[in-house]
Amino acid sequence: MPDKTYGAGLTNLEYAPLAEIMGRSPIAAQVFNCSAPDTGNMEILAEFGTAEQKQQWLAPLLAGETRSCFSMTEPAVASSDPTNLQTRAVRDGDDYVITGRKWFTSNAYHPHCRIAIVMAVTNPEAPPHKRATMILVPTDTPGFEKLRSIPVFDHIGDGGHAEVRYNDVRVPVTNRLGEEGSGFAIAQARLGPGRIHHCMRSIGGAERALELMCKRAANRVAFGSKLIDKQTIQNWIADSRMQIDQARLLVLHAAWKMDTIGKREARQEISMIKVVAANCFLDVLDRAIQVHGAMGVTNDTPLARMWAHARTLRIVDGPDEVHKMVIARREARRWMA
Amino acid sequence: MDFSPSPKVRDLQAKLTAFMEEYIYPAEPVAEEQVAASGDPHHHPQIIEALKQRARAQELEPVFAGQDLRCRADQP
Numbered sequence: 001m002p003d004k005t006y007g008a009g010l011t012n013l014e015y016a017p018l019a020e021i022m023g024r025s026p027i028a029a030q031v032f033n034c035s036a037p038d039t040g041n042m043e044i045l046a047e048f049g050t051a052e053q054k055q056q057w058l059a060p061l062l063a064g065e066t067r068s069c070f071s072m073t074e075p076a077v078a079s080s081d082p083t084n085l086q087t088r089a090v091r092d093g094d095d096y097v098i099t100g101r102k103w104f105t106s107n108a109y110h111p112h113c114r115i116a117i118v119m120a121v122t123n124p125e126a127p128p129h130k131r132a133t134m135i136l137v138p139t140d141t142p143g144f145e146k147l148r149s150i151p152v153f154d155h156i157g158d159g160g161h162a163e164v165r166y167n168d169v170r171v172p173v174t175n176r177l178g179e180e181g182s183g184f185a186i187a188q189a190r191l192g193p194g195r196i197h198h199c200m201r202s203i204g205g206a207e208r209a210l211e212l213m214c215k216r217a218a219n220r221v222a223f224g225s226k227l228i229d230k231q232t233i234q235n236w237i238a239d240s241r242m243q244i245d246q247a248r249l250l251v252l253h254a255a256w257k258m259d260t261i262g263k264r265e266a267r268q269e270i271s272m273i274k275v276v277a278a279n280c281f282l283d284v285l286d287r288a289i290q291v292h293g294a295m296g297v298t299n300d301t302p303l304a305r306m307w308a309h310a311r312t313l314r315i316v317d318g319p320d321e322v323h324k325m326v327i328a329r330r331e332a333r334r335w336m337a
Numbered sequence: 338m339d340f341s342p343s344p345k346v347r348d349l350q351a352k353l354t355a356f357m358e359e360y361i362y363p364a365e366p367v368a369e370e371q372v373a374a375s376g377d378p379h380h381h382p383q384i385i386e387a388l389k390q391r392a393r394a395q396e397l398e399p400v401f402a403g404q405d406l407r408c409r410a411d412q413p
Contacts, residue, residue, distance in 0.1 A: 014346045021353045025361045027368055031388040032397065064389055109379040149379065156378040252340045302365060 012196050012255035019197040020248070023204025026305055033062075036198070037070040037107060040190045041117055044134070048178040048186055057115050057136060067112040069139070071105040071164060072119040072187070080322050082119070082184065083128040087166060089120035089135055096122075096135055096176070098143075098169040109149050109160030113139055118166070119183050132183030136175040143169040153308040195270050195317070196258065199251045199277035202313060203244060205306050206284040210240045212301060213288040220291075227291060236287040247273070247280040268330050271323045278313035279320070285310055356397055360388055 010018075022028040029035040038061055045058040060066040077084035087100025098120050107113055115138055122133040137144060145167055149160035178186055214237060217227040227233045254269035285307045289296035296303055314320050342350065364384045371382040 010346070013340065014343060017342055017346060018349055018353055021350060021357060024357060025365060027365055027385060028357065028361050030385050031361065031392055033389065064393070111379065111381050157372065158379070160379050249340075253338065256338055256340065299369065 011259045013252060013259050016196055016200045016252055016255045019200035020204040020207070023201025024208040026205075026302060026309065029201070033064040034197070035067075035107075038068050039197070040194055041068045041070055041115075043194070044117070044177065044186050044190050047189060048134075048182075050174070052174070053136060053177070060114070065112070066114045067107055067110045067159060068115045068117065069105045069108040069110075069113055069159070069162070071102045071108075071116045071137075073104040074101060075103045075163070076101065080319055082132070082187065085119060085121060085132060087118070087120045088124075089118075089122050089133060091122070091173070092170075094173050095170050096120075096173060098135065098137065098166045098171070100166050101164070102166070103150060103161070103163040105162040105164045107159030108139065108146055108162035108164060110158070113159060115139060116144070116164070117177065119187065120166075122180050122183075126181055129184045130181040133180050134177040134183050134186050135171060136177060137166075137169055137171055141169050141171060143167040152312060155305075155308060195274055196251060196255045198313075198317075199247075199273045202277040202281040202310065203248050203251065205310065206240070206244050206247070206281045209281075209284045209288040209303060209306065210237070210244065212303065213237060213240065213284075213291045216288075216291050233291060236291065240284045240287055243280045243283060247276050250276055268327060271327050271330075274317065275320045275323050275327075278310065281310040281313065282307070352395075352397060356392065356395065360391065364388060 019034075022032055022034070042058060042061050045054060045061070049058060057066075057068075061068060072082065072085070073079040074085055074087060077086060079085065087098065087102060089096040089098045098118060100120065102118070105116065108116065115136060118135050118137050119132050120135055121131045123131055143166060145165045147163040147165055149156050150163055152161055214228070217233050217237065220227045228237075250269070251273045254266055254273050257266040257269055285303060289303050289307060292301060292303065295301060298304065367384045368382040371384060372378065372380045
């Protein structure tokens with residue numbers, strides 16, 4: 001793909017500090033058109049889409065005119081292991097007919113959302129990782145039924161997290177992304193380097209929280225002294241600074257390794273930053289909220305909204321435990337006979 | 338391993354930081370008010386759309402739109 005076709009022509013290591021700055025505000029990603037799940041969807045459309053699919057769906061996404069959703073997770077099965085997925089796409093002449101139930105189809109309630117990328121089983125007899133296929137479903141297709149916008153930590157907002165029922169949704173076979181049975185391979189390609197960017201956004205959010213924590217501590221007086229003069233608060237600030245700087249270096253190292261050695265060779269580092277950055281963000285936010293007292297749990301600072309988002313980051317794109325399982329296996333494999 | 342930013346990145350960092358301070362942080366409470374006023378939790382706040390246009394006019398938005406996928410597409 002030629003340089004600058006779709007972006008600014010930056011390496012992962014160059015883009016990382018810019019993603020950090022954007023991560024400081026929950027509204028920045030939308031303004032700069034680099035929100036989830038659009039960026040991941042744009043990437044797989046660019047890499048696996050046909051010329052027609054790119055023209056119809058990728059171009060308006062890149063132009064910021066439309067939004068998209070990604071429909072993989074299902075309420076009925078442990079979707080962290082995607083070989084469990086049950087939604088079916090059955091071939092009928094030149095069409096696929098899709099039946100199933102998804103949830104956390106995030107962004108489906110955005111007024112500009114026009115397209116869903118759906119992961120569905122096309123061949124249940126195939127080996128587990130060859131069973132599923134990604135299919136493009138325009139959100140105005142008959143049978144695409146949004147059941148509800150799921151409250152997350154009692155909050156409904158932005159593009160929502162939709163529960164969607166696919167009631168015999170019929171789309172032409174030309175809406176298939178890549179080969180039949182390539183759903184898992186494409187899902188893998190969808191994750192990788194995007195992690196660098198969303199981990200750096202988490203670090204930007206943690207920096208913002210630390211800044212708010214310090215400003216509050218420097219100005220608030222209780223029991224005869226400023227909060228900043230109390231050792232517990234100093235401890236929290238110091239721990240936060242150390243955690244953030246460690247996490248940032250780990251992410252930059254992963255970015256450097258990906259740029260210089262390759263995506264495949266950096267898999268271990270990419271798994272590690274997914275766990276480290278989300279937990280760092282969450283730890284710093286928790287301390288910042290505590291320093292703000294009652295105000296910290298209100299909407300008068302961005303901390304509460306950031307916390308709710310950060311808490312979901314330990315689950316989305318694979319929970320901490322799945323990444324740790326993979327990290328431990330790779331580590332142990334080096335010592336196996 | 339040298340993680341120091343190139344002149345190109347330093348320039349973008351400065352532009353982006355200025356945009357965040359001038360427009361993004363002040364827009365956070367405005368976006369929330371616009372959603373509340375609309376009565377629809379999924380309302381797309383007018384200020385976000387206006388800032389998208391502004392970022393595009395300042396040639397910032399095209400820098401980032403699609404950058405994620407370009408980074409990935411160029412991997413060895």
